[in-house]
Amino acid sequence: MSDPTPSPDRVSTVVVVPGEQAMVALLGTRDELLQVIEGSLASDIHVRGNEITITGAPADNAVAVRLIEELLELIRAGQNLTPDAVSRAVGILGAGTGERPAEVLSLSILSRRGKNIRPKTLNQKRYVDAIDQHTVVFGIGPAGTGKTYLAVAKAVQALQAKQVSRIILTRPAVEAGERLGFLPGTLFEKIDPYLRPLFDALHDMLDPDSIPRLMQAGTIEIAPLAYMRGRTLSDAFIILDEAQNTTAEQMKMFLTRLGFDSRMVVTGDITQVDLPGDTRSGLRVVRDILGDIEDIHFSYLSASDVVRHRLVGNIVDAYERYDARSATAEQQRAKPGRR
Numbered sequence: 001m002s003d004p005t006p007s008p009d010r011v012s013t014v015v016v017v018p019g020e021q022a023m024v025a026l027l028g029t030r031d032e033l034l035q036v037i038e039g040s041l042a043s044d045i046h047v048r049g050n051e052i053t054i055t056g057a058p059a060d061n062a063v064a065v066r067l068i069e070e071l072l073e074l075i076r077a078g079q080n081l082t083p084d085a086v087s088r089a090v091g092i093l094g095a096g097t098g099e100r101p102a103e104v105l106s107l108s109i110l111s112r113r114g115k116n117i118r119p120k121t122l123n124q125k126r127y128v129d130a131i132d133q134h135t136v137v138f139g140i141g142p143a144g145t146g147k148t149y150l151a152v153a154k155a156v157q158a159l160q161a162k163q164v165s166r167i168i169l170t171r172p173a174v175e176a177g178e179r180l181g182f183l184p185g186t187l188f189e190k191i192d193p194y195l196r197p198l199f200d201a202l203h204d205m206l207d208p209d210s211i212p213r214l215m216q217a218g219t220i221e222i223a224p225l226a227y228m229r230g231r232t233l234s235d236a237f238i239i240l241d242e243a244q245n246t247t248a249e250q251m252k253m254f255l256t257r258l259g260f261d262s263r264m265v266v267t268g269d270i271t272q273v274d275l276p277g278d279t280r281s282g283l284r285v286v287r288d289i290l291g292d293i294e295d296i297h298f299s300y301l302s303a304s305d306v307v308r309h310r311l312v313g314n315i316v317d318a319y320e321r322y323d324a325r326s327a328t329a330e331q332q333r334a335k336p337g338r339r
Contacts, residue, residue: 013061015052015068023050025075026068028083036083037067040090067093073102085120091304092122099125109153110205117153117205120307124150127299131265134297136258138243139267140283141301142316147267148241152201154265155237159219164262166218168238169198170254172225172245195222198241225250234259243268243283245275251282255290271319 017023027034027047038045043056043064054064070089071081079085089101104125110117119125124146130137131154139147155167199222202211214220225246240246240254243266251266258264268283275281290296303316 010056011058011061012053012055013065015054015065017050017052017068017072020050022072022075023047025081026071028081032083033081033086036086037064037071040087041067063093067101070101074105077102077106079106088120095122097122109150109157112205115204117149119150120146121301121305123299123301123305124307127301128154130297130299131263134295135262136255136264136266136296138283138286138296138298139265139301140270140287140298141305142269142271142303144306144316145301146305146307147269147301148197148239149201149204151239151241151265151267152198153205155239156202156205158237158263164237165235166237167220168228168233168236169195169202169220169222169241170225170228170239171195171198171241172243172250195224198222198239225254228254228257231257232259233257233262235261236263238262238264240264240266241268244270244273244281246282247275248280248282248285251286255286271323 017026028036034045034047041054041056041064042060043054045064046053046055052068054061056064067089070093071086074081074085074089085105089105092099092101092104099122104119104122106118107125107128108116108118109128119128123141127137127139127147128150131151139151141147152169155164155169158164159167199211202220206214211220215222225240236259238257243251245268246254254266255264266283266286270281270284273281273284287298291298303314303320306316
């Protein structure tokens with residue numbers, strides 16, 4: 001990299017990083033993190049020893065300095081930086097909300113076998129904070145945004161902290177047009193594929209050998225939504241997953257199961273409804289019904305919050321653009337005088 005050359009509208013700012021180890025952690029193996037930092041900033045970056053010289057417009061330099069300071073704080077907190085973490089830190093700073101990447105990305109919900117489960121985006125942190133602050137939270141967003149995974153993590157955290165005495169996880173048994181009666185096997189074998197994502201999340205957060213014991217004791221219950229009818233669920237952390245596949249009546253039934261000292265999290269993706277025909281999605285309807293009720297919160301996540309393979313976010317974006325174009329074309333065809 002060539003040395004930065006200041007000009008009347010470009011200035012240079014020097015950041016001195018204490019310690020060689022911090023430089024290695026900040027720049028990455030073969031400078032892979034430095035490349036992400038450079039590609040994300042408007043200023044030029046030049047590194048010599050433990051000095052980082054930033055050259056550009058004063059406002060751009062200020063952003064670069066703040067990014068480096070936030071990344072160094074993450075390193076001091078014991079985090080191993082990755083290209084993805086650097087990109088997310090840039091995104092949080094670029095949002096202009098005043099939120100600090102170091103605070104967002106260092107919030108740990110659970111730690112198991114050295115792996116920390118934590119929010120990875122600003123919207124994910126707001127979602128997690130809302131679960132702490134409200135009795136009923138709706139997490140709405142596309143696949144891969146961590147809606148269910150983070151909700152299960154908060155449920156396990158609440159159980160371990162003895163804030164609740166049990167976890168109840170439920171989903172409607174509707175998937176891509178299939179019906180239980182057409183699937184082979186016993187009732188448990190039929191519903192297992194629908195509930196498997198909830199088991200998978202639990203296995204990441206608890207000792208797998210303990211899960212059958214906790215289920216047998218009733219501390220953890222995983223069941224189809226139909227099993228919730230007629231019950232009052234007290235002293236529990238209750239999660240309804242894939243809520244876009246509930247009818248309006250099922251959604252009302254579920255929400256009215258709430259008992260004392262309980263919390264509910266409802267997750268779903270309103271763009272992936274598998275209900276038959278013209279059946280209304282309970283998740284779509286509930287936003288209009290409960291949007292202004294105190295202690296009920298709606299958290300929205302988007303393609304920018306996808307934490308799976310980067311292509312998942314691109315796929316979600318592409319579908320959203322396609323849907324928008326299709327809706328516009330449909331509106332044009334529906335205008336009077338057009339055939």
